Structures are given as structure tokens and as C-alpha cells.
Amino acid sequence: xxxxxxxxxxxxxxxxxxxxxxxxxxxxxxxxxxxxxxxxxxxxxxxxxxxxxxxxxxxxxxxxxxxxxxxxxxxxxxxxxxxxxxxxxxxxxxx
Amino acid sequence: xxxxxxxxxxxxxxxxxxxxxxxxxxxxxxxxxxxxxxxxxxxxxxxxxxxxxxxxxxxxxxxxxxxxxxxxxxxxxxxxxxxxxxxxxxxxxxxxxxxxxxxxxxxxxxxxxxxxxxxxxxxxxxxxxxxxxxxxxxxxxxxxxxxxxxxxxxxxxxxxxxxxxxxxxxxxxxxxxxxxxxxxxxxxxxxxxxxxxxxxxxx
Numbered sequence: 146x147x148x149x150x151x152x153x154x155x156x157x158x159x160x161x162x163x164x165x166x167x168x169x170x171x172x173x174x175x176x177x178x179x180x181x182x183x184x185x186x187x188x189x190x191x192x193x194x195x196x197x198x199x200x201x202x203x204x205x206x207x208x209x210x211x212x213x214x215x216x217x218x219x220x221x222x223x224x225x226x227x228x229x230x231x232x233x234x235x236x237x238x239x240x
Numbered sequence: 241x242x243x244x245x246x247x248x249x250x251x252x253x254x255x256x257x258x259x260x261x262x263x264x265x266x267x268x269x270x271x272x273x274x275x276x277x278x279x280x281x282x283x284x285x286x287x288x289x290x291x292x293x294x295x296x297x298x299x300x301x302x303x304x305x306x307x308x309x310x311x312x313x314x315x316x317x318x319x320x321x322x323x324x325x326x327x328x329x330x331x332x333x334x335x336x337x338x339x340x341x342x343x344x345x346x347x348x349x350x351x352x353x354x355x356x357x358x359x360x361x362x363x364x365x366x367x368x369x370x371x372x373x374x375x376x377x378x379x380x381x382x383x384x385x386x387x388x389x390x391x392x393x394x395x396x397x398x399x400x401x402x403x404x405x406x407x408x409x410x411x412x413x414x415x416x417x418x419x420x421x422x423x424x425x426x427x428x429x430x431x432x433x434x435x436x437x438x439x440x441x442x443x
Contacts, residue, residue: 155252172329179329180263233252
């Protein structure tokens with residue numbers, strides 16, 4: 146039996162954000178927008194969903210008088226991502 | 241990217257691969273540090289070698305010039321870091337590791353330079369310096385999976401070992417220049433070419 150893929154991660158933009166964040170220590174909102182080609186509005190909504198799921202941490206701060214939104218993957222997020230990849234591999238090898 | 245679009249497993253895998261690849265590109269180094277320090281060290285070694293043969297100035301004149309230049313560059317870099325540094329959009333684990341290793345490298349470097357000035361023979365002292373360069377070059381090469389630096393590190397160590405058995409300082413300078421050319425300058429230029437290619441592709 147296949148395990149259902151995590152619905153939080155099984156979305157294009159959220160998966161793209163998580164894949165970026167798993168490879169770096171932390172990234173600014175503008176970096177994520179640039180790399181995913183998403184609109185600011187859509188990205189904000191998806192980031193909020195990931196935050197609510199506990200998969201990422203969002204830090205809003207000011208640096209040199211500029212507002213900065215920093216996103217960081219959490220331990221829970223890493224576990225969920227790894228599980229998602231495992232489930233995905235299971236699907237692909239069985240097919 | 242579209243909102244909440246249904247995707248297949250293959251598409252998921254492709255997104256993961258693409259994004260991890262994109263993030264990896266951020267870890268590429270432009271090699272400018274290696275090029276700058278490499279050419280400065282190379283010039284100091286070659287000029288010292290020529291100076292030893294021609295006796296224009298005192299034996300360590302060009303290393304003293306190098307020392308002053310390094311201090312000025314260090315001052316410039318401190319000023320730039322504190323007053324003009326751009327905000328990093330992304331922080332990578334490798335960049336953070338390199339920052340910490342840089343501190344360790346400069347402290348060890350200082351220790352050897354002071355030791356040379358306190359009586360350790362410059363012939364042996366420069367071999368110790370090369371040993372330290374090799375260590376940093378290897379970590380850089382391994383961290384970024386950059387083969388020219390990994391090869392450069394072993395060549396640098398070979399020069400360091402050879403340096404322990406030479407008798408005169410002019411040969412120390414030949415080994416130093418060779419190590420810097422193959423460990424700093426060539427890998428630095430290759431890293432710079434690769435970095436430029438990636439950034440041109442992005443445009």
C-alpha cells in the first residue's frame with residue numbers, strides 16, 4: 146500500500162520553497178520569490194501555510210532600515226521533507 | 241508558479257531536483273579572493289627570488305611590502321563589511337563554515353608569521369605556511385566539490401614537504417611561487433570562469 150503524499154508538501158510552490166530551504170541555512174523572501182518565479186502574494190500565502198504546519202520558521206526583522214523576511218526550515222520540516230521524498234520514491238519504484 | 245496546481249510524482253521529483261540545483265548554484269564562489277591573494281603572494285615570492293639574486297634591497301623587503309599591503313587590504317575589508325556590506329539574500333551552510341574557518345586560518349597564519357619573526361628559520365617557516373595554505377585549499381575544494389582546489393591542495397602540500405629539505409631561501413621562494421600558482425591562482429581563475437558562466441546563464 147502506498148502512503149498518501151503529505152498534502153502540505155504536495156503542491157508546486159510549497160515543495161519548491163521547501164526544496165530551496167532544505168539546501169541552505171536560511172533565505173530571504175525575495176530570494177525565494179526570485180528562484181520560484183512566484184508572485185509576492187501567492188508566495189506569502191504558501192509560506193504562511195508552511196509556517197502553520199510547523200515546517201518553516203519565519204523571522205521578520207529590520208536590517209539597515211530595510212524590512213527583511215527570513216525563512217528557515219525547522220527540524221519538523223526536514224523530517225516531513227525526507228518522508229515526502231521517501232514516499233515519492235516508493236511511488237516511482239512501484240510504478 | 242501557479243497556485244495549488246495538481247502535480248504528478250515525476251513533476252514533484254523534477255521540482256525538488258531543480259530547486260536543489262538552484263540552491264547549489266548559490267554556493268559557488270567567484271574565486272576573486274584566491275586570485276587577489278594568489279597574485280600578491282606570487283609577486284612577493286618571485287620578486288624576493290629576483291631580489292636575492294640581484295641584492296637590490298634587503299632580503300625580506302618584498303615580504304615587508306606584502307605585509308603592509310595585506311594590512312591595508314584587511315582594513316579595507318573591515319570597513320567594507322561594517323559600512324557598505326550588501327544584505328545577503330541567502331545564507332548557506334558552506335559560507336558560514338568558510339567564515340569560521342577563515343578566522344582559524346588567519347590566527348594560525350599570524351602564529352607562524354610571529355614564529356618566523358621570533359627566530360624560526362624562514363626556510364622552515366614558509367613550509368609551515370604552505371602546509372596551512374594546503375589545509376584551507378582542501379577544505380574549500382571539498383566544501384564546494386571543486387576539483388582544481390583539491391588537486392591544488394595536494395600540490396601545495398608536496399611543495400611544503402619539499403621545502404623542508406631545501407637549504408637556501410631562494411629555493412623556498414621557487415616552491416612558494418609554484419604552490420601559490422597551482423593552489424591559489426589557477427583554481428581561482430577556473431572558479432571565476434565557472435562563476436561567470438553560471439551568472440551569464442541566469443541572465
